[in-house]
Amino acid sequence: MTPSVLVSGAGVAGTTAAYWLARHGLRVTVVERSSGLRSSGNPVDVRGPALPVAREMGVLAALRERATHADGMRVVDAAGRTIARLPMQTEDGAVEIPRADLAATLYEAARDHADFRFDDAIAALEPGATGVDVTFDRGAPERFDLVIGADGLHSAVRRLAFGPDPELVRHLGVWVATLPLGEPADDPRHVLLYNEPGRVVSIHPSRGEALVACIFRGPARPGLDHRDTAEHRRIVAEAYAGAGWRVPELLAKLPGADVYFDSVSRVHLPAWTRGRITLTGDAASCVSLFGDGSSLAMAGAHTLAAALAGAGDDLASGLRRYEAEHRARTDAKIRGAGRAAALVVPKTRLGLAARNAGARVLSFVQDRRTPAAA
Ligand SMILES: Cc1cc2nc3c(=O)[nH]c(=O)nc-3n(C[C@H](O)[C@H](O)[C@H](O)COP(=O)(O)OP(=O)(O)OC[C@H]3O[C@@H](n4cnc5c(N)ncnc54)[C@H](O)[C@@H]3O)c2cc1C
Structure with a gap:
């Protein structure tokens, strides 16, 4: 039978994961706590390893259409006079886009491939040898082969699977x-x-x-x-x-x-996986404001889906490969976050x-x- 995956969170990581998991033939459900997509958030960059992901999803043109066109920064004093100018960090092909537009574009790409359930959340997880029994705040309980926490900095999946460890955040x-x-x-x-x-x-x-x-x-x-x-x-x-x-x-x-x-905040976990439960995006490794959080979220979700598809029935080896590959991207960024602040x-x-x-x-x-x- 087609393996079933539950993704918690329809943000940048969750929508990207849903798209790619479905493309690799898995049955995907996404549960999102909010009742819809939010309009807030500052511009974020889609660059580096996120660019090929966006290109292969067919959303690069849509992202460019929604991009901002700021090409520099002016530091002003209280009277509004410019006291310094700074260049924007640019990289060939990189797209700067309001976070809300990025999330909406990724959702538009994924929505026909997965079962999106808004206004609900995971209440409890009961992991077993052959699946995870999930209780929801609103929906009926269900069993999934794999649960992915893509529910951001304050991840409920992380809390439920790894415990409320303040050392992690x-x-x-x-x-x-x-x-x-x-x-x-x-x-x-x-x-x-x-x-x-x-x-x-x-x-x-x-x-x-x-x-x-x-x-x-x-x-x-x-x-x-x-x-x-x-x-x-x-x-x-x-x-x-x-x-x-x-x-x-x-x-x-x-x-x-x-x-x-x-x-x-910085989220740093010694391991992202517990059995059939794994984490991606900010839930796993957050550097938020100071380190390409959105690009890393897209790249990580793509790597996770590809590693699972490549591993066939051997879920554990797929999850190990995902973590080894994606940690190489996140660890250096996490170390630099304090200096950027x-x-x-x-x-x-x-x-x-x-x-x-x-x-x-x-x-x-x-x-x-x-x-x-x-
Ligand atoms: C509305 C919003 C605005 C943001 N603005 C900025 C910004 O201006 N600057 C910045 O650096 N970062 C911002 N971020 C964070 C940034 O988007 C992430 O750092 C980055 O994109 C990584 O993406 P992510 O998918 O891991 O997390 P997020 O993009 O944060 O997505 C997590 C998703 O999970 C959902 N969720 C949370 N808890 C639960 C739960 N218990 N059950 C189900 N769903 C849940 C959230 O509603 C959200 O849709 C914002 C996030 C959000 C949600």
Whole structure:
């Protein structure tokens, strides 16, 4: 009989996994906690190992159509004056796209190949030698040959299969909140970045309305409910109290906006698999904001499906191959995540001044190389 797979989470990793598992002939069900796809999230890059995955899925053209076209970054002061310019990191063929558009494009590619069930979640997992018995919050219980946790940073599958081990997830001292601006950006080519010690705001031009990201330092909040959106808005408003530039105007848009709010965390597990349960995407190895989380999620999901298809009935060897291949991509990124946090959100005035001075030097060097862009 065709093996059955349950994927938890219809995000970037879950939709990619669903598409490829189905293409390899498996029977795929996806359970997604939200009632639909979310509109929030900042632009993310599809690059490196994610590009061939997107190409083979036939979605590269759709991603390019939905891409943002920012080609540089302007660091501004409280009066909105440019104090430094930074180039965007580019790679041949890479696509920068709002996260919501990436998720929607991948879902459109996968939806006819798998049974997507929104507004439901796994409540319990009972692993056995020949399958995993799954209880859902809403749907009837079912048995699957394999369960894949693609349910993000706060993965329920990880908690249920590996236990609530706080050692596995490390808050990097930074929080992120994103929301749509509700209008196009004034500057369609540049990301605007305004920094104060310990807090950053950016406005990222997009095809339609621009996207706002608030990235700020703050301690871990162990008791925080990751679905309490009112509390998330309160935390963001408190973190940015008294901030300059356009911040008061941007904060006024918080109520009523689709706000994505989360801790910037590192997820690092010694093993991604327990029997017939495995993890992929942020659930397995999260570097979120600072390390190609979306590209790695796509590449990992593709590798997982290919390894399972190549292993035939030997599920365990397929899962071992997936982990060996994909860990080679994620481990180096995970090690660099802490350093990136220090660069994006300097803690002190001195750190901020040093970062901006570095950016000015970079602008100067760039201007001399490309005088037309000055
Ligand atoms: C709305 C949203 C906005 C984001 N914005 C940004 C951003 O601006 N910057 C950034 O760096 N990263 C952002 N991320 C995270 C980023 O998308 C991921 O780091 C990356 O794409 C890896 O993808 P993933 O599929 O592993 O996780 P995600 O893309 O986070 O997808 C996980 C999916 O699982 C679902 N889910 C969660 N818990 C359960 C559960 N118990 N049962 C079933 N489904 C569940 C979620 O609703 C989501 O659809 C965002 C994620 C989301 C969901």
